[in-house]
Amino acid sequence: MDILPDLSICVIARQGGEAVRGFLHALFAEPCYVDLQVIVAVADKTLAGELGREFAEALVCEEKDLAAPDPVIYNRALQLATGRYLALVSGEVRCIPAALERLVDFMEDEPDIGLVAPRLLLPSGAVAGSARRFHSLTSFLLLDCLATTSPSVNSLRRRHFLTDWDRASSREVEWLASPFLLFRREVLADIGTLDEGFACRYGDLDYCYRARRAGWHNHFLHDAEMRLAALPEPDTGADLQVLLDGCRFLGKKWGSLLR
Secondary structure, three states: OOOOOOOEEEEEOOOOHHHHHHHHHHHHOOOOOOOEEEEEOOOHHHHHHHHHHHHHHHEEEEEEOOOOOHHHHHHHHHHOOOOOOEEEEEEOOOHHHHHHHHHHHEEEEEEEEEEEEEEEEEOOOOOOOOOOOOOOOOHHHHHHHOOOHHHHHHHHHHHHHHHOOOOOOOOOOOEEEEOEEEHHHHHHHHHHOOOOOOOOOHHHHHHHHHHOOOEEEEEEEEEOOOOOOOOOOOOOHHHHHHHHHHHHHHHHHHHHHHO
Protein backbone atom coordinates (compact mmCIF):
# COMPACT_ATOMS: atom_id res chain seq x y z
CA MET A 1 0.00 0.00 0.00
CA ASP A 2 1.29 3.45 -0.91
CA ILE A 3 2.12 5.73 2.03
CA LEU A 4 0.60 9.16 1.50
CA PRO A 5 2.58 12.29 2.42
CA ASP A 6 1.38 14.36 5.34
CA LEU A 7 1.37 17.61 3.39
CA SER A 8 1.37 18.54 -0.29
CA ILE A 9 2.67 22.07 -0.90
CA CYS A 10 1.67 23.69 -4.20
CA VAL A 11 3.74 26.76 -5.05
CA ILE A 12 3.60 29.10 -8.04
CA ALA A 13 6.96 30.50 -9.17
CA ARG A 14 5.87 33.84 -10.63
CA GLN A 15 8.95 35.93 -9.88
CA GLY A 16 11.57 33.82 -11.62
CA GLY A 17 14.28 31.49 -10.43
CA GLU A 18 15.68 33.36 -7.45
CA ALA A 19 12.38 33.65 -5.61
CA VAL A 20 11.48 29.99 -5.93
CA ARG A 21 15.05 28.89 -5.16
CA GLY A 22 14.85 30.89 -1.95
CA PHE A 23 11.58 29.18 -1.13
CA LEU A 24 12.98 25.69 -1.73
CA HIS A 25 16.26 26.37 0.08
CA ALA A 26 14.37 27.54 3.18
CA LEU A 27 11.97 24.60 2.99
CA PHE A 28 14.67 21.94 2.74
CA ALA A 29 17.28 23.65 4.95
CA GLU A 30 16.40 21.63 8.05
CA PRO A 31 14.94 18.18 8.70
CA CYS A 32 11.17 18.09 8.99
CA TYR A 33 9.19 15.26 10.56
CA VAL A 34 6.22 16.18 8.34
CA ASP A 35 6.39 14.04 5.22
CA LEU A 36 6.25 16.53 2.34
CA GLN A 37 5.28 16.50 -1.30
CA VAL A 38 6.32 19.76 -2.97
CA ILE A 39 4.81 20.69 -6.33
CA VAL A 40 6.31 23.73 -8.09
CA ALA A 41 4.66 25.34 -11.12
CA VAL A 42 7.28 27.04 -13.33
CA ALA A 43 6.71 28.66 -16.73
CA ASP A 44 10.25 28.45 -18.11
CA LYS A 45 11.30 25.02 -19.40
CA THR A 46 15.00 25.66 -18.75
CA LEU A 47 14.33 26.82 -15.20
CA ALA A 48 12.09 23.81 -14.59
CA GLY A 49 14.95 21.51 -15.59
CA GLU A 50 17.45 23.35 -13.40
CA LEU A 51 15.17 23.25 -10.37
CA GLY A 52 14.38 19.60 -10.93
CA ARG A 53 18.10 18.76 -10.83
CA GLU A 54 18.87 21.09 -7.93
CA PHE A 55 15.93 20.05 -5.75
CA ALA A 56 15.29 16.37 -6.36
CA GLU A 57 12.82 16.37 -3.45
CA ALA A 58 10.41 18.60 -5.39
CA LEU A 59 8.11 17.81 -8.28
CA VAL A 60 8.77 20.66 -10.72
CA CYS A 61 6.11 21.06 -13.40
CA GLU A 62 6.38 23.23 -16.47
CA GLU A 63 3.27 25.37 -16.47
CA LYS A 64 2.46 26.41 -20.04
CA ASP A 65 0.47 29.47 -19.01
CA LEU A 66 1.78 31.06 -15.83
CA ALA A 67 -0.23 34.15 -16.74
CA ALA A 68 -3.37 32.18 -15.93
CA PRO A 69 -5.19 33.16 -12.72
CA ASP A 70 -3.92 31.58 -9.50
CA PRO A 71 -7.01 29.36 -9.05
CA VAL A 72 -6.39 27.75 -12.45
CA ILE A 73 -2.74 26.95 -11.70
CA TYR A 74 -3.39 25.79 -8.15
CA ASN A 75 -6.17 23.49 -9.33
CA ARG A 76 -3.80 21.85 -11.81
CA ALA A 77 -1.27 21.34 -9.02
CA LEU A 78 -3.95 19.91 -6.74
CA GLN A 79 -4.59 17.21 -9.32
CA LEU A 80 -1.05 15.96 -8.61
CA ALA A 81 -1.25 16.37 -4.84
CA THR A 82 -1.61 13.23 -2.73
CA GLY A 83 -1.12 14.59 0.81
CA ARG A 84 -3.56 14.34 3.70
CA TYR A 85 -3.20 18.11 3.99
CA LEU A 86 -2.79 20.59 1.16
CA ALA A 87 -1.16 24.02 1.06
CA LEU A 88 -1.38 26.76 -1.56
CA VAL A 89 1.72 28.93 -1.34
CA SER A 90 3.31 31.93 -3.02
CA GLY A 91 7.01 31.70 -3.85
CA GLU A 92 7.78 34.76 -1.71
CA VAL A 93 6.97 32.83 1.48
CA ARG A 94 9.85 31.36 3.46
CA CYS A 95 8.51 28.20 5.08
CA ILE A 96 10.53 26.79 7.95
CA PRO A 97 10.01 23.15 8.96
CA ALA A 98 9.11 24.02 12.56
CA ALA A 99 6.17 26.14 11.39
CA LEU A 100 4.95 23.37 9.09
CA GLU A 101 5.12 20.93 11.98
CA ARG A 102 3.06 23.24 14.20
CA LEU A 103 0.42 23.69 11.50
CA VAL A 104 0.06 19.96 10.84
CA ASP A 105 0.07 19.11 14.57
CA PHE A 106 -2.64 21.70 15.14
CA MET A 107 -4.81 20.24 12.38
CA GLU A 108 -4.30 16.74 13.76
CA ASP A 109 -5.54 17.92 17.17
CA GLU A 110 -8.47 19.98 15.84
CA PRO A 111 -10.54 17.92 13.38
CA ASP A 112 -13.19 20.64 12.98
CA ILE A 113 -10.67 23.12 11.59
CA GLY A 114 -10.80 23.09 7.81
CA LEU A 115 -8.30 25.80 6.89
CA VAL A 116 -5.39 27.36 8.76
CA ALA A 117 -2.77 30.00 8.04
CA PRO A 118 0.42 30.99 9.89
CA ARG A 119 1.50 34.34 11.23
CA LEU A 120 3.43 36.07 8.45
CA LEU A 121 6.16 38.66 8.87
CA LEU A 122 6.63 41.25 6.13
CA PRO A 123 10.17 42.10 4.90
CA SER A 124 10.07 45.10 7.27
CA GLY A 125 9.46 42.78 10.23
CA ALA A 126 5.87 43.95 10.71
CA VAL A 127 3.12 41.36 11.02
CA ALA A 128 1.02 40.96 7.90
CA GLY A 129 -2.70 41.61 8.35
CA SER A 130 -3.64 38.42 6.55
CA ALA A 131 -6.65 37.48 8.71
CA ARG A 132 -9.80 39.47 7.93
CA ARG A 133 -13.56 39.46 7.94
CA PHE A 134 -15.47 38.53 4.81
CA HIS A 135 -16.19 41.41 2.50
CA SER A 136 -19.50 43.20 2.66
CA LEU A 137 -20.60 45.45 -0.18
CA THR A 138 -19.49 48.48 1.82
CA SER A 139 -16.03 47.15 2.70
CA PHE A 140 -15.51 45.94 -0.86
CA LEU A 141 -16.37 49.29 -2.43
CA LEU A 142 -14.68 51.60 0.07
CA LEU A 143 -11.59 49.62 1.06
CA ASP A 144 -10.72 47.69 -2.10
CA CYS A 145 -12.28 49.45 -5.08
CA LEU A 146 -11.85 53.03 -3.92
CA ALA A 147 -9.03 52.42 -1.39
CA THR A 148 -10.58 55.11 0.78
CA THR A 149 -8.24 56.53 3.45
CA SER A 150 -10.69 58.98 4.96
CA PRO A 151 -10.94 58.88 8.78
CA SER A 152 -14.68 58.43 8.30
CA VAL A 153 -14.11 54.75 7.40
CA ASN A 154 -11.72 53.98 10.28
CA SER A 155 -14.31 51.91 12.13
CA LEU A 156 -15.03 49.92 8.97
CA ARG A 157 -11.30 49.41 8.41
CA ARG A 158 -10.79 48.23 12.01
CA ARG A 159 -13.65 45.79 11.72
CA HIS A 160 -12.68 44.39 8.33
CA PHE A 161 -8.91 44.12 8.88
CA LEU A 162 -9.21 43.26 12.60
CA THR A 163 -6.67 45.96 13.42
CA ASP A 164 -7.45 45.91 17.16
CA TRP A 165 -5.92 42.43 17.31
CA ASP A 166 -2.11 42.28 17.34
CA ARG A 167 -1.87 38.71 15.92
CA ALA A 168 0.00 37.64 19.08
CA SER A 169 -2.67 35.04 19.78
CA SER A 170 -4.48 32.40 17.75
CA ARG A 171 -8.14 32.67 16.90
CA GLU A 172 -10.86 31.64 14.51
CA VAL A 173 -11.33 34.09 11.66
CA GLU A 174 -13.44 34.35 8.54
CA TRP A 175 -11.04 35.14 5.68
CA LEU A 176 -7.43 33.91 5.60
CA ALA A 177 -6.07 36.34 2.99
CA SER A 178 -2.69 34.64 3.15
CA PRO A 179 -0.01 33.59 0.65
CA PHE A 180 0.19 30.37 2.69
CA LEU A 181 -3.15 28.59 3.05
CA LEU A 182 -3.30 25.04 4.42
CA PHE A 183 -6.43 22.88 4.41
CA ARG A 184 -7.33 19.25 4.94
CA ARG A 185 -8.15 16.91 2.09
CA GLU A 186 -11.66 16.45 3.46
CA VAL A 187 -12.34 20.11 2.67
CA LEU A 188 -11.32 19.54 -0.94
CA ALA A 189 -13.62 16.52 -1.10
CA ASP A 190 -16.42 18.48 0.53
CA ILE A 191 -16.42 21.78 -1.40
CA GLY A 192 -14.24 21.04 -4.44
CA THR A 193 -11.40 23.01 -5.97
CA LEU A 194 -10.92 26.76 -6.26
CA ASP A 195 -13.36 28.72 -8.39
CA GLU A 196 -11.46 29.49 -11.60
CA GLY A 197 -13.85 32.32 -12.37
CA PHE A 198 -11.83 34.62 -10.08
CA ALA A 199 -9.37 36.07 -12.57
CA CYS A 200 -7.61 38.66 -10.42
CA ARG A 201 -8.50 38.49 -6.70
CA TYR A 202 -10.60 36.79 -4.07
CA GLY A 203 -10.03 33.11 -4.86
CA ASP A 204 -8.94 32.59 -1.24
CA LEU A 205 -11.85 34.69 0.04
CA ASP A 206 -14.31 32.53 -1.88
CA TYR A 207 -12.70 29.29 -0.69
CA CYS A 208 -12.77 30.38 2.95
CA TYR A 209 -16.41 31.39 2.59
CA ARG A 210 -17.41 28.11 0.98
CA ALA A 211 -15.61 26.15 3.70
CA ARG A 212 -17.42 28.10 6.44
CA ARG A 213 -20.74 27.57 4.72
CA ALA A 214 -20.01 23.83 4.69
CA GLY A 215 -19.46 23.82 8.46
CA TRP A 216 -15.65 24.04 8.60
CA HIS A 217 -13.72 26.50 10.78
CA ASN A 218 -10.91 28.78 9.57
CA HIS A 219 -8.09 29.51 11.99
CA PHE A 220 -5.09 31.83 12.35
CA LEU A 221 -2.21 30.14 14.20
CA HIS A 222 0.12 32.71 15.71
CA ASP A 223 2.87 30.35 16.90
CA ALA A 224 3.45 29.00 13.39
CA GLU A 225 5.49 31.89 12.04
CA MET A 226 6.84 32.38 8.52
CA ARG A 227 8.18 35.39 6.67
CA LEU A 228 7.91 37.00 3.29
CA ALA A 229 11.20 37.54 1.49
CA ALA A 230 9.47 40.10 -0.73
CA LEU A 231 6.00 41.48 -1.08
CA PRO A 232 3.90 39.52 -3.55
CA GLU A 233 3.55 41.13 -6.94
CA PRO A 234 0.56 43.47 -7.08
CA ASP A 235 -2.49 42.40 -9.00
CA THR A 236 -2.01 43.07 -12.69
CA GLY A 237 -5.69 42.88 -13.55
CA ALA A 238 -7.58 45.99 -14.55
CA ASP A 239 -9.77 47.78 -12.03
CA LEU A 240 -12.74 46.42 -13.95
CA GLN A 241 -11.58 42.84 -13.29
CA VAL A 242 -11.22 43.52 -9.57
CA LEU A 243 -14.76 44.88 -9.62
CA LEU A 244 -16.02 41.82 -11.50
CA ASP A 245 -14.28 39.44 -9.10
CA GLY A 246 -15.72 41.26 -6.11
CA CYS A 247 -19.20 41.18 -7.62
CA ARG A 248 -18.76 37.47 -8.30
CA PHE A 249 -18.02 36.83 -4.62
CA LEU A 250 -20.79 39.07 -3.32
CA GLY A 251 -23.26 37.46 -5.74
CA LYS A 252 -22.36 34.01 -4.42
CA LYS A 253 -22.53 35.24 -0.82
CA TRP A 254 -25.93 36.84 -1.20
CA GLY A 255 -27.21 33.93 -3.26
CA SER A 256 -26.26 31.43 -0.55
CA LEU A 257 -27.90 33.58 2.13
CA LEU A 258 -31.15 33.68 0.17
CA ARG A 259 -31.34 29.90 -0.24
